[in-house]
Amino acid sequence: MGTLIFSTIVTVGHFIFAFGALINAFWCMQLGRFVYGVGGESLIIAQSAYAVSWFKGKELNTVFGLISTMTMVASTVNFLVMEPIYNWVDQTHVGHVALGITLAVGGFTCVFSLICAIVLAILDRRRSKVLRVASAEVGEKIQLKDIGKFPLSFWLISITCVTFYPTIYPFIGLSKVFFMYKYGLSSAKANSVSSVANIISAFASPMFGFVVDKTGRNIMWVGLACLGTMGAHAIMAFTFINPYIPMVR
Template sequence: MTDIEERQSLLGNVNGESEAEEPGKQMSAISDPTRLLHRIVVLIFMCFLGFGSYFCYDNPAALQTDVVQDMNLNTSQFMQLYAWYSWPNVILCFLGGFLLDRVFGIRLGTIIFSLFVCVGQVIFAAGALLNRFWLMEVGRFVFGIGGESLSVAQNTYAVNWFKGKELNLVFGLQLSMARLGSTVNMNIMGWVYSRVADLIGSKGPSTLGTALMIASVTCFFSLVCALVLGYLDRRAERILKKEQGKTGEVIKLTDVKDFPLSLWLIFIICVGYYVAIFPFIGLGQVFFIEKFNFSPAEARAINSVVYIISAPASPFLGFLVDKTGRNVIWVMCAVVTTLAAHMMLAFTFWNPWIAMSLLGVSYSLLACALWPMVAFVVPDHQLGTAYGFMQSIQNLGLALISMAAGAILDNRGYLFLEVFFCACICISLIAVVVLYLVDFLQAGEMNLSAAARARLYEETRLQEEARLQKEAPSDSE
């Protein structure tokens, strides 16, 4: 690590001295970065890193009826709270990934993004307290600056610590904790709002703002996790004597034009899929009330089923993908199942628990299989930028679709909205099929079995060791 990077680190030793510890020597299993127990500790903080962001992201959905009534909004205005979250990330996710790779480094960048999440949520709550909807929009904008970039940092941390046979499982665990945050939000924020209303004696902007301010505590908890994770990552880097960017290659903004076709197809799958998930959940509460005559409490419960199922299913499905490989096939299964679920919601009156349960399983499966594929097609020094660009495009889609969904709902109703979501999923399905063909023709790594991928990694490791041994004499000179 360079002297400049050393000075930039917030988490280094005060006197700048390196640690004398060596992995495996006079160190307990929990303090040795090479041991599984230590990596499990790191994974715990890594998972909680995004808990606050995901908990607060869907605060509007959990309180949809209350937000609309207390702030006197229509559906289009309500969906602006999601659009304003997504707009900054059209650019900033990409820049956030670039800053992680080139400027801040993973540790400092993660702390900065966590601070934005905390400040944004406080501004959002203050806007409600002051009965200023424009201030709530500003809060969601600031919250968005940190929220998606923090996800980029979380993904980059996961690859740095767990690239190999554990990566799909780790992505599943991270998704599980994120969805746990969303699930708790969906099921507890209505209760929090009611308790605050009882204490104040009436409902209104002050009640809404107080409830949202209470929710901000989760964001500060995640900031603490970012600080601890940064310390552990810094310590491991010193003990293992490894530097960020092992190859010495540096990411450049112009590298984006050289991203492979398979990565662009992953981007299309991501956008086409997620725009049919998050905007739907954002509007789902009223949908279940109007179409299926559910009570508000029942509507909140079923609207959170996707997250409830995702929390326990994601680690299991990530483990399954790790053991079998074939990521592209799993992604295809997830997209087809999601399309079936949306068609059930659109064209039948079957019990919606069936469709929402399918949606929960398929959503979990796609995240476990899709996001790790980025690490299969770009080098390590470009990971932050690649993940950032992926989330930038995703947020552009979410911002546009959130606005379109609100307008469609106000003008044409839920049936047209569901048909629109089905069309988005069909675009994602076409991209999956093309990705399968491209990977097959290029003999790529994305759809290899777990055993074949393990052999490939072993061959790569041996080749790297041979290269280092060959270069060792010249280095000593």
């Protein structure tokens, strides 16, 4: 049920955002993004709960790698497809109307996600009946006072995520403008460079997930990932080397 609720919130939030662009109401767009954010992050947690319920042991790293692959493929498609769609719509509609229509077209992927969530909920319920196992949505109850009992390793992982992810996703979201201004690239070329990280991750995530499953050296791989990311950002910040090189790194 949680997955369905969060998928619905994401879908509604995106179409509110698109409607705000259509009527040129910035406050409505902000509202849509807020609603989308409430559902989006919660949906990721629900998705992870399904993965943990359906898969066990060392195969989990590979599973999460495959999930990451699909996410990166979708992000790459977004980078490469949405601008041509906007340019096509802009031929018959202008300004904020073209933007609103383009966002609405992209929103149908949210509808498809909602349909997948419905199918997944049906499959999970059938699995719980046939195998007589607990549903993915049924878990141990957690209370706020339990936070104080979390081990140090949990907090270190949390700090790593909080400090690492802002160097990736916000940068990718803003990298198009960065590449246009610093390297003088066209809009389409900047989108192409921005999508490189997602393309590489789409193929590398399941492979590294498999390697981590086999080696078990999780902390070592996390450290290498952090060092590689630091090096890539340093190259882009202090040099004018071809941007494809640090984005691949």
